[in-house]
Amino acid sequence: MEVGSRNNGDRGTMAQINVTPLVDVMLVLLVIFMVTAPMMQQGMQVNLPKAETKAMSAQEEAVVVSVDRSGKVYINSAEVAAGDLKAKLTTMVANRTKKEVFLKADRDVPYGDVVRTMAEIKGAGIERLGMVTEPAQRK
Numbered sequence: 001m002e003v004g005s006r007n008n009g010d011r012g013t014m015a016q017i018n019v020t021p022l023v024d025v026m027l028v029l030l031v032i033f034m035v036t037a038p039m040m041q042q043g044m045q046v047n048l049p050k051a052e053t054k055a056m057s058a059q060e061e062a063v064v065v066s067v068d069r070s071g072k073v074y075i076n077s078a079e080v081a082a083g084d085l086k087a088k089l090t091t092m093v094a095n096r097t098k099k100e101v102f103l104k105a106d107r108d109v110p111y112g113d114v115v116r117t118m119a120e121i122k123g124a125g126i127e128r129l130g131m132v133t134e135p136a137q138r139k
Helices: 020-042 085-092 111-123
Strands: 063-067 073-075 078-080 100-105 128-131
Touching (some): 073 085, 111 128
Parallel strands (some): 063 100, 100 128
Antiparallel strands (some): 063 073
16 A cells, blocks of 8 residues: 555545434334324313213205106105295205205106296205216117
8 A cells, every 4th residue: 555645634525424323313204293193183171071962963854856757856755846845845945054956856747847836956055966877778
């Protein structure tokens, strides 16, 4: 070995950054967040007050408007007079969180009658209107 072959004052610049410590720190932080996140969602344990009330249903009963072949309109299974559909639906969905109605119409009902019924449903303040159909048979 030669003495003096190394320049003491000339240290070359480092071209690469060592990312291994950074990855180690990130993995530790990831594990900490994965462990603590479920604990934050559970909340505190408290004793709730007791009250005598009727339990709320988890899901509201679906409202189904049906139009049969003769043109009669039904809400669920109760027949409704021709001009009363809008008023009855308005009162039915007034206190509901989901203002949603499903429409079942016989295939032989004229298109105009179905559209008229849909207009009355929308006029009652219904936000979502679903059409009930049967699945098509595959060939």
